[in-house]
Amino acid sequence: MVVLGSDGAVWARLSRMDVPLLLGTAVFRVRVVARAAGYGMHLLLGLGFSAAYAAAGVSGWGEGALAGLAHGLLAITVLFPVVLPLVHPRMALRGGRDRALVEAPGPLVLAYGRWTAVLLLALHVAYGAIVGGFAGWAE
Numbered sequence: 675m676v677v678l679g680s681d682g683a684v685w686a687r688l689s690r691m692d693v694p695l696l697l698g699t700a701v702f703r704v705r706v707v708a709r710a711a712g713y714g715m716h717l718l719l720g721l722g723f724s725a726a727y728a729a730a731g732v733s734g735w736g737e738g739a740l741a742g743l744a745h746g747l748l749a750i751t752v753l754f755p756v757v758l759p760l761v762h763p764r765m766a767l768r769g770g771r772d773r774a775l776v777e778a779p780g781p782l783v784l785a786y787g788r789w790t791a792v793l794l795l796a797l798h799v800a801y802g803a804i805v806g807g808f809a810g811w812a813e
Contacts, residue, residue, distance in 0.1 A: 688789040691787070695776060699775045723745065732806045735810065741802045
């Protein structure tokens with residue numbers, strides 16, 4: 675969901691954040707291979723987060739949306755701007771441009787565009803609502 679939304683946002687020029695490329699270049703150097711692998715990695719992460727939502731007892735559209743909001747806030751304040759640049763081997767960080775394939779997101783992922791944080795929050799809320807809604811429907 676977030677990947678499709680980020681692809682749409684890149685296409686519409688609302689954001690420059692390419693989630694599959696960010697994930698894939700952590701493992702692969704060739705951009706085409708990295709992007710393809712990034713789609714698979716994000717799918718697996720999405721399945722993992724849906725399992726975590728289920729384990730936490732998230733059930734229903736509202737609870738799911740709140741969990742998605744928390745997930746999105748964590749992503750734009752800690753995971754992308756702080757953790758990712760520290761662990762990503764091919765991200766530009768403090769002059770390390772010789773190995774860089776992707777730029778660092780910066781505070782609140784603003785390096786990828788001013789709408790990126792808003793879009794990420796909205797997409798994570800939608801993801802949480804969908805996962806929570808299906809969890810509630812399955813009960």
